[in-house]
Amino acid sequence: MSEAIGVQPVNPVEPFLRTERMPHIWCPGCGIGTTVNCFARALVSSKLPLDKVAVVSGIGCTGRVAGYVRLDSFHTTHGRAIPFATGLKLANPELTVVVYSGDGDLIAIGGNHFIHAARRNADIKVICVNNFIYGMTGGQVAPTTPTAALATTTPYGAFERPFNLPFLAESSGAVYVARWTAYHVRHIAHSMSEAFKKKGLCFIEIIAPCPTLYQRRNHFGDGLEAMRYYKQKSVVRNGANTRDVQIDLQGEIVVGKFVDIERPTLKQAMDLQLRQKLDLPPSNGGGSHELD
Amino acid sequence: MKPKGDRVLTGTQFLDGDQACCEGALAAGANFAAGYPISPSTEIVERFASRIPAVGGVFLQMEDELAASIAIVGATWGGAKAFTVTSGPGFSLMMEHIGYASMTETPCVFVDVQRGGPSTGLPTLPGQADMMQARWGSHGDYEIIALSPNSPQECFDLAIDAFNLAEQYRTPVMFMMDESVGHMTEKVVIPPANEIKVLPRRYTRLPPVEYRPFRPSPEGIPEMVKAGEGYRFHMTGLTHDERGYPAMDWQVQDKLVRRLVGKIRDHAADIVRCEEKHTFDAEIVVVAYGITSRVALKAVEMAREEGIRAGLLRPVVVWPFPEKRIRELAGRMKSLVVVEMNYGQLFYEVERAAGGRVPTSLVSHGGGAVHEPETILAEIRRAAQ
Numbered sequence: 001m002s003e004a005i006g007v008q009p010v011n012p013v014e015p016f017l018r019t020e021r022m023p024h025i026w027c028p029g030c031g032i033g034t035t036v037n038c039f040a041r042a043l044v045s046s047k048l049p050l051d052k053v054a055v056v057s058g059i060g061c062t063g064r065v066a067g068y069v070r071l072d073s074f075h076t077t078h079g080r081a082i083p084f085a086t087g088l089k090l091a092n093p094e095l096t097v098v099v100y101s102g103d104g105d106l107i108a109i110g111g112n113h114f115i116h117a118a119r120r121n122a123d124i125k126v127i128c129v130n131n132f133i134y135g136m137t138g139g140q141v142a143p144t145t146p147t148a149a150l151a152t153t154t155p156y157g158a159f160e161r162p163f164n165l166p167f168l169a170e171s172s173g174a175v176y177v178a179r180w181t182a183y184h185v186r187h188i189a190h191s192m193s194e195a196f197k198k199k200g201l202c203f204i205e206i207i208a209p210c211p212t213l214y215q216r217r218n219h220f221g222d223g224l225e226a227m228r229y230y231k232q233k234s235v236v237r238n239g240a241n242t243r244d245v246q247i248d249l250q251g252e253i254v255v256g257k258f259v260d261i262e263r264p265t266l267k268q269a270m271d272l273q274l275r276q277k278l279d280l281p282p283s284n285g286g287g288s289h290e291l292d
Numbered sequence: 293m294k295p296k297g298d299r300v301l302t303g304t305q306f307l308d309g310d311q312a313c314c315e316g317a318l319a320a321g322a323n324f325a326a327g328y329p330i331s332p333s334t335e336i337v338e339r340f341a342s343r344i345p346a347v348g349g350v351f352l353q354m355e356d357e358l359a360a361s362i363a364i365v366g367a368t369w370g371g372a373k374a375f376t377v378t379s380g381p382g383f384s385l386m387m388e389h390i391g392y393a394s395m396t397e398t399p400c401v402f403v404d405v406q407r408g409g410p411s412t413g414l415p416t417l418p419g420q421a422d423m424m425q426a427r428w429g430s431h432g433d434y435e436i437i438a439l440s441p442n443s444p445q446e447c448f449d450l451a452i453d454a455f456n457l458a459e460q461y462r463t464p465v466m467f468m469m470d471e472s473v474g475h476m477t478e479k480v481v482i483p484p485a486n487e488i489k490v491l492p493r494r495y496t497r498l499p500p501v502e503y504r505p506f507r508p509s510p511e512g513i514p515e516m517v518k519a520g521e522g523y524r525f526h527m528t529g530l531t532h533d534e535r536g537y538p539a540m541d542w543q544v545q546d547k548l549v550r551r552l553v554g555k556i557r558d559h560a561a562d563i564v565r566c567e568e569k570h571t572f573d574a575e576i577v578v579v580a581y582g583i584t585s586r587v588a589l590k591a592v593e594m595a596r597e598e599g600i601r602a603g604l605l606r607p608v609v610v611w612p613f614p615e616k617r618i619r620e621l622a623g624r625m626k627s628l629v630v631v632e633m634n635y636g637q638l639f640y641e642v643e644r645a646a647g648g649r650v651p652t653s654l655v656s657h658g659g660g661a662v663h664e665p666e667t668i669l670a671e672i673r674r675a676a677q
Contacts, residue, residue, distance in 0.1 A: 051522040075528035087363030091370030
């Protein structure tokens with residue numbers, strides 16, 4: 001039909017994607033693509049200079065995001081997107097550095113880096129797509145899997161307590177913490193654009209369906225069914241105490257912006273301390289300007 | 293104490309190997325280091341942390357060696373000249389990112405001040421048993437460049453070479469010190485900055501539409517970019533094509549990994565470097581490197597005093613291995629004696645290069661102390677019979 005009128009309709013998100021790499025690897029009903037759509041729209045609305053935005057991913061389904069966005073993008077090793085991003089940002093402070101990865105990558109194997117980056121308030125934006133499961137490797141239990149949920153490595157139900165990610169992020173030192181589900185597309189995009197403008201470690205958790213490996217094994221239906229669950233069981237509670245936002249199996253999901261505070265970033269704190277002690281001019285104490 | 297703001301500490305200094313390594317890195321233009329404390333290497337980053345703010349750059353102590361070893365890769369793609377410093381147990385943790393740096397062709401330097409191992413081993417005492425780990429410790433196939441200084445002066449000089457080789461071949465370079473060299477203090481002459489050859493990063497001049505981050509030059513080495521310049525490039529540890537895009541097929545794998553291996557092997561003649569003492573008329577050649585080479589030289593000189601025509605071959609660059617030179621020597625030697633602080637690592641390479649043409653023996657030592665010259669001398673005597 002578009003040929004008939006001679007105009008190819010272009011999805012507004014398309015310029016942000018490496019379209020030559022399509023189709024992507026994500027399953028039908030997966031929530032990751034939805035979050036990428038939100039990400040592209042947040043880039044538009046925040047008017048960031050795109051040449052100065054870098055995306056860093058780890059390994060896993062969400063780890064593939066770096067490969068699909070038409071930006072400087074780095075697909076790193078499993079769990080290590082955050083320390084890569086920390087180095088990248090310190091070396092090139094004018095970049096907006098976004099870490100885009102999954103719950104297993106960021107919180108299990110990368111958990112130590114996550115808490116330390118939050119503690120030091122590295123100026124990176126961490127987008128964590130939490131699908132409660134290891135998707136890429138076939139549905140194993142994650143440190144986010146709700147207790148009693150089935151996974152291939154917990155065939156009789158998970159018996160560990162999962163992390164409450166906003167609580168972990170806040171208590172580790174993140175200056176911006178929000179959680180949404182893949183149903184809350186406008187909220188996600190809004191939170192992302194807020195995070196892009198904010199200095200310091202911003203953490204956005206996005207609860208997203210994995211129809212293939214989490215929903216199906218647990219008889220929670222398909223992607224659409226997951227959307228119904230998110231719609232019915234999500235409660236927007238901005239400013240909620242992160243201690244109270246733990247997610248239980250198919251229980252209520254408290255979403256919202258929980259934390260938005262100011263604290264010197266890693267580089268600001270580093271520069272301030274060094275300037276005080278060493279009487280240095282402001283341009284020193286960081287960055288790679290000498291090589292520029 | 294207010295640190296000096298000079299990047300190059302020109303003059304005659306009295307430094308230990310760790311300090312000299314730090315000064316070499318600074319002289320080479322290093323402006324980013326990430327590390328995690330571990331004996332006997334920590335003095336390098338302690339000095340860097342003290343020196344770099346006034347010079348212009350960053351040191352960050354990370355939460356572990358995994359973080360340190362990937363932070364330098366991130367910093368490199370942000371435009372920094374970066375390195376990390378560790379010892380055995382930390383080197384083991386860094387293996388994944390040595391592979392990642394190889395796969396993504398990231399120029400950076402890994403310093404390993406070797407101590408006795410395996411595992412926690414001898415934290416404050418020397419070892420030379422990470423040599424094979426430096427070569428192939430990460431999974432998958434790749435080739436590496438590794439240097440082995442035997443004095444504080446060389447810790448300075450060769451650290452500069454390590455950074456230059458990293459840039460020239462777009463590869464991680466292993467700087468294989470040992471505790472003895474790291475902690476011995478000697479005179480180190482640091483030349484004026486304008487006499488130090490520093491290889492700048494080979495950034496592409498191509499516009500973004502034409503640039504391919506993994507398209508090799510005729511020499512097999514792609515040009516660099518850094519983030520934030522409008523290239524919108526992609527990089528991955530997955531097998532990738534010239535655009536840096538993942539490609540899961542054996543043809544792309546073969547093309548990529550063959551090139552990664554080839555870009556070092558094909559230039560081995562340019563990279564390999566040996567020091568030789570008394571080899572011109574030697575019938576017994578001792579092969580040793582790092583601190584061990586200094587004891588070995590003593591043993592060679594003792595042998596010469598006894599009338600045994602002994603010589604020393606010291607690989608300064610250990611990987612790629614100087615197999616051509618060993619092969620030449622094997623053709624006219626009576627015997628080769630390898631001395632190293634392990635139970636046979638370079639020994640097997642020497643044996644392979646010698647190709648059975650001469651007897652090849654090993655004087656091993658588990659680390660924790662250096663060899664006694666008499667032990668080496670005894671083997672030279674035996675080999676001379």
